[in-house]
Amino acid sequence: MLVDQQQIVQALWETIVMVGVSLLFSFLIGLVLGVLLVVTRKGHLWENKVVFTILNAGINIFRSIPFIILMVAVIPFTRLVVGTSIGTAAAIVPMILFAGPYIARLIENSLLEVDPGVMEAAQAMGATPWQIMIRFLLPEALSSLLLGITIATIGLVGASAMAGAVGGGGLGDLAITYGYQRFDTVVMFLTVGILIIMVQGLQSIGNYLSKRVRRR
Known part of the structure; x- marks a missing residue:
């Protein structure tokens, strides 16, 4: 085995940093885009066909590009x-x-799953569109949103591993540099095992939080 423990810990930390930071910013972007997709669609709070059409098309375009290609395409940016x-x-x-457009779709789907009666009841009570979204729709969709964010986080773990193919660091870089290029099967299986444990842990946490919220 050509890799020492310190290199493995460093690679794991780089993966955690990549996933954590990208999740934070992609969630903020996805939340804004997802909410706009819902409220500007036909028959909703701020119906706007032009905004919805542009957002819908733009998100579809970004989601159609495989991550490895996207990563190379945006190198100048x-x-x-x-x-x-x-x-x-x-x-x-x-x-x-x-991840931003992907999370936007997850948030859109979660909000659309909320019973329309919730919005009708809020409107009957005189709530403003902002109040309906923040105090009614988002809280009602929270359980589904947590599951969606869990799925997105797991997707980012996979993306961080692919980033190693072009020198992105993390466990993916370790697996390619030592496991693949130097034919070290121990390193390869070790990195795969760590990634499996990460994914299982994230899914378990997401399921637990979603159930807790649903019970409340």
């Missing part, structure tokens, strides 16, 4: 933002662009 196209910081930029 990545260099503009972080000053480099290699390393952990550089991998975060395409990960945000990849």
